[in-house]
Structure formats: C-alpha cells, structure tokens
Amino acid sequence: MSDGGLVSLFGELRPALLRYLMARGASADEAEDILQDIHMKMLADHIGPVSQARAYLYSMTNNHFLMHRRTADRRTRREEDWSEINGGRDGEVDERPSVETELIAREQLAILQRVLDELPERSRIIFRRFRIDGEPQRRIAEELGISVSAVEKHLARAYEAITLARRRWDEDRPDRRHLTGERNRHAI
Amino acid sequence: MPYDVDDNICARAIEWHIRLRDGDDATWEAFAEWLAANERHAEAYEAIEADDLAIDPLLPLVVIREAANDQDTPARGRWRGGLFGGAIAASVAAAVLLFSSPAPSRYHVVTAPGERRVVALDAATEVTLNGATRMTFDRKDPRFASLASGEALFRVGHDVQNPFRLQVGGNVVEDAGTVFNVVHERGEVRVAVAEGKIVYNPGARAVSLDAGQSLVDRGGATRVKVSDVPITAVGSWKSGSLVYAGAPLSRVAEELSRALGVRITAAPSIADQPFFGTIILDGSGAGQLRRLGSALNVSVEERADGWIMRPAGSAAP
Numbered sequence: 001m002s003d004g005g006l007v008s009l010f011g012e013l014r015p016a017l018l019r020y021l022m023a024r025g026a027s028a029d030e031a032e033d034i035l036q037d038i039h040m041k042m043l044a045d046h047i048g049p050v051s052q053a054r055a056y057l058y059s060m061t062n063n064h065f066l067m068h069r070r071t072a073d074r075r076t077r078r079e080e081d082w083s084e085i086n087g088g089r090d091g092e093v094d095e096r097p098s099v100e101t102e103l104i105a106r107e108q109l110a111i112l113q114r115v116l117d118e119l120p121e122r123s124r125i126i127f128r129r130f131r132i133d134g135e136p137q138r139r140i141a142e143e144l145g146i147s148v149s150a151v152e153k154h155l156a157r158a159y160e161a162i163t164l165a166r167r168r169w170d171e172d173r174p175d176r177r178h179l180t181g182e183r184n185r186h187a188i
Numbered sequence: 189m190p191y192d193v194d195d196n197i198c199a200r201a202i203e204w205h206i207r208l209r210d211g212d213d214a215t216w217e218a219f220a221e222w223l224a225a226n227e228r229h230a231e232a233y234e235a236i237e238a239d240d241l242a243i244d245p246l247l248p249l250v251v252i253r254e255a256a257n258d259q260d261t262p263a264r265g266r267w268r269g270g271l272f273g274g275a276i277a278a279s280v281a282a283a284v285l286l287f288s289s290p291a292p293s294r295y296h297v298v299t300a301p302g303e304r305r306v307v308a309l310d311a312a313t314e315v316t317l318n319g320a321t322r323m324t325f326d327r328k329d330p331r332f333a334s335l336a337s338g339e340a341l342f343r344v345g346h347d348v349q350n351p352f353r354l355q356v357g358g359n360v361v362e363d364a365g366t367v368f369n370v371v372h373e374r375g376e377v378r379v380a381v382a383e384g385k386i387v388y389n390p391g392a393r394a395v396s397l398d399a400g401q402s403l404v405d406r407g408g409a410t411r412v413k414v415s416d417v418p419i420t421a422v423g424s425w426k427s428g429s430l431v432y433a434g435a436p437l438s439r440v441a442e443e444l445s446r447a448l449g450v451r452i453t454a455a456p457s458i459a460d461q462p463f464f465g466t467i468i469l470d471g472s473g474a475g476q477l478r479r480l481g482s483a484l485n486v487s488v489e490e491r492a493d494g495w496i497m498r499p500a501g502s503a504a505p
Contacts, residue, residue, distance in 0.1 A: 109250065128252040133334060134357030163202070163236060
C-alpha cells in the first residue's frame, strides 16, 4: 500500500483517537466530525510511509482538533461581534484589528520580553533554540553536552514563567480579550 | 479559565507539552492515558497549549539576550529600540546580531518588511533574504544556514563532500547543486527548486525534489506534499514578480506584505480563494495595492493599521 498502511492503522486506532478527542473536551459529535475530516484528508493526500505512525496520527488528530476549535470560536466571535456592533451591512463584520488590539499586542510583547529577560541565560537560549529555531531537544542536548532531561527542565522553566505571566496579565484585566482572542471561548 | 488546577498538574502538563513536539508513539500513547485519567489534566493541558499558541505571533519580535553579548550595546540598543518602537508598525531597520554562545561564530541576519538583503557565504553561494525574515549563519561554516522565519532564495555552489544544509525548524534541506526558495512561517515550510536538486530531511523520511517541483510541510500532523511549480516562479520575488498557480489569497497577502513592507491581510471569507496569475511589483510600493484589487478580484482597503483584502464589491465608498 502506498500509504504504508496508514489508513488501515487509522481504522485500528480510531477508538483510541475518539477517546483522546473526548478527553480533550470534544463532544461525541465533534469528535466524529474531526475523525471523518482526517479520514477524508488521508484518502485525498498522497501520504508516504511514516515512522512512528501512531504518534503521527495522534498529532494529526490533535491539530485537527485545534483547527476545529478555532473555526468554531471564530464563528461564535463573529456572532457576538455582530450582535455588539448591530449596524454593519449585510451582517458583515469589521475584520480590522482595533487600536486596542494593537495596544494589547504591544503590552503582551513587553511582558513576554520581560519574562524571557528574567530567565537564567541558559534556559533562555535553550528556549530560543527549541521554540523559535525549532531545533529538536536531542540536538540541543548534544550540542550543549547536557542530557535531554536537563534540556527539558530548562524548557519547563521557560514555559512556567510564560504561563505565570499570562495568568497575571489575565487577572489584572479580566475584561480584555487576548491577542489571539481565541482561547477558552468555548464551553468545556 | 482553567487556572485553578494545582501547580503539580500544571507542571506535568508543561512537561507533556514539551515532549509531544517531537514525541514518538510511546510518548503520545502515554500522554493520551494521562489526559483521560483526570479532567483537570485536560484543563491544564489546554491552558499550556493555548499559552504557547498565543505567543506565536510575538516570538519573531522578542529579543533573546545572551550575556556575552551585552558589551556590544550599540547594535543591540538600536535593534531593541527599533523593535519596540516600530516592529509592529513594520519599520525596523535590518539588524545583524552577534551572539557568542553556544557557537561563537554564529550570527543572525534580520530583514524588515519590504527590505531585501543578500548574504554571500562563499564565492559560489549566496542567500537573498526577502523582507521580514530571520536567519542564522555561521562564520566558520559557510555550508550552514538556518531559516527561523520568513523567506529566502538560495543559490548554492555544490560540493559533494560537504553539502549545503539549511535548517528550517526541525527540518533540513540539503542541496545537490541548486537554486531553491524556502519559506518558513507559522510552522509551515515550503520549498521550491529552480535548478538542480535538493533533499528534504535526508534519512529515513527523505523527500527529494527536482527542478520544477515544490513541497509543503505543514508540520507534525500532515505529510509533506509535493507538487509541480513553474521554474520561472521560483524566487521570482527577487526580480519583483510574484507568480501564483492557485495559491490562497492569504498567501498572496502574506507575500505582498513581505515585498511591500506594509501589513496586508485577506478577510477570512476569501482567505482560501485561489489566485492564478502574476503580479509585477512596479516599485510604487503600497500605492500599487489599490490597483491590484481588480487583478485579484477583491477590493483592497487601507485601514489604520494596514491593508485588507475583502470580497469584491464590499468596499465602503
């Protein structure tokens, strides 16, 4: 089989992927839709043999879940915005990022910059290589002569600082919308 | 917001998030089990995942300070000032950042939107950076380059013993005597070959591309997709023309942003609409955008913070 058996593996893994989606908070219908999308996509795309095929299918499922949520959020937001502005033509929505969004972006950038500046230098550099340059952990570990789990600890420190900063920012401004505005807008 | 989960669960969620990026079968299966074990696990994971997604648009704008570099304040000071003053307003001058750790010979080259820059690595190898692009090179190793984000055209002198290797995120493009173009943004890698041949991710999952072929890699979840591309279209931005055969308008907008140095977006309702044709940039900058509307079959409007493409006929008078 040209897909290296990926489609049939998908069939086998389907119940597990369904459980995964529901654990992530998808409704049964939503989960079925997502798996159906993935199935169609796999049949349509020319997919070569994949190493770590189950990891591949899980990560594909996760990405589709995120895309699905984003689309649903966008739809909700459009409806909300529509009811708020209540004056556009033909239900058309103003897509323009507002001055406020721009300010929020700047503020968030300043916070992120400060958080990264406050990290120990090594954590900061490892974070850059992993998250900005996209290098795999193993390579970072090899080049720095440390273990993969040490790299992981540095990364965890960076992510902890980032989540803390965002949490604080949210608490200060419960009314503000995030830059992406897409997070946690759905009911769980 | 799922912030009331305890710190221990948050810490575990962060570990999983880090491991999953390059996770193998066992990692994903163990993660699925952990996730299903407790609702709060899923909440904590969702929070960290959302945090990480949210910083995506900010990351190209942050400055990663490295201590050994603090002496070289003039360049750095300018760079930072530029970033905070105007990165979002797209007016940053190009900056070359030196950094001394871990590889003292590595350096960054960053272009502002609308800017071009040519870096010669050796007599036969030259990289042209398009606007809004971030790359890393190595003074001691002219066969190394890394494209953190943006777009660049490569003209590479071939050396069988020592092939040129470009890192793009976690991927590698290895040349075999070549002119090729690479775009890296939002986790997506696109490679197109004009001359010669390249190998994408040499090894078990290698994909080789000949002249006239291109590939799209959307990251972990989807497989690399190969298609044909007109050779003249590859890197044609360098000579001021953008060639499309069915690219979504969102990409056309992105590439126009890079070329013209202004922010251009496509409204979501038309973002996926395909465009066939060639845009010749006439050097009039953003002024050309309004005229491009009819060619693109959209209406182009200027807004306080940039330009937007909307469905034709929807423009305000």
